Amino acid sequence: MTAMTSTSPQTPPAAASLHTPVIGWFEQHARDLPWRRPEAGAWGVMVSEFMLQQTPVSRVLPVYEQWLARWPRPADLAAEAPGEAVRAWGRLRYGVHRVPQHRQQPPAHEGPPRKGQTYAGTDRQVRGRLLAVLRDAVNPVPQAALDAVWEEPVQRARALDGLVADGLVEPLADGRYRLPLT
Structure with a gap:
């Protein structure tokens, strides 16, 4: 790997004296990671940035490879249902409740509250709490445990219905819920 060794005119001399040793260390010790390769492109780098949030590299590598094999371009991911992206994300720390690079089309129920409604939080917050549980x-x-997650029943029910419709939560015949089995 090669790195830039020039410094900008505004770089203080003390900081500039660190550039050469740090770059030398990196060239000698850097791990060969797929998102550092030129062929990764902007999409591969962005996916790695999201996956590496609070997740060790060793856990990200296999999911990253599978992700880019399945969705080599953003348009490929956008063509899928949001539930597919979450299932492929697996158990990476981020992503069970948030897949930021997936196309974002707000559900019909989001927006300003209707007259007479006062919500303590947004539907996104309710969905996040339900998914965390x-x-x-x-x-x-069981439904009773999910009822304890958010006090406002209409908003909680709407959020749970949305999670089921998006394929992120699976309702069972006995009134219990779970994440879909992969």
């Missing part, structure tokens, strides 16, 4: 559960979660 389901993600951390070992067994399917």
Whole structure:
């Protein structure tokens, strides 16, 4: 790997004296990671940035490779349902409740509250809390446990219905819920 060794005119002399040793160390010790390669492109680098948030490189590598094999371009990902992206994300720390690079089309129920409604949070917050409870559960979660997540019943029900419609949550016949099995 080669790195730039020039400094800008505004770089203080003390900082400039660090550039050469740091760049030398990097050239000698840098790991060969797929998002550092020229063929990764902007899409591969962006995907790696999202995946590497709070997740060790060793866990990201296999998911990153599978992700780019399935969706080599942003348009390929945008053509899929949001639930597919979340399932492919797997158990990476981020992404169970947020897949930022997927196309964002706000659901019809989001927007300003209707007259007479006062919500303590947004539908996105409710969805995030519901998904967090389901993600951390070992067994399917009963409706009563999900009811305790958010006090406002209409907003909670709307958020849960949206998660089911998006394929992010699977309702069971006995009134319990779980994340879809992959």
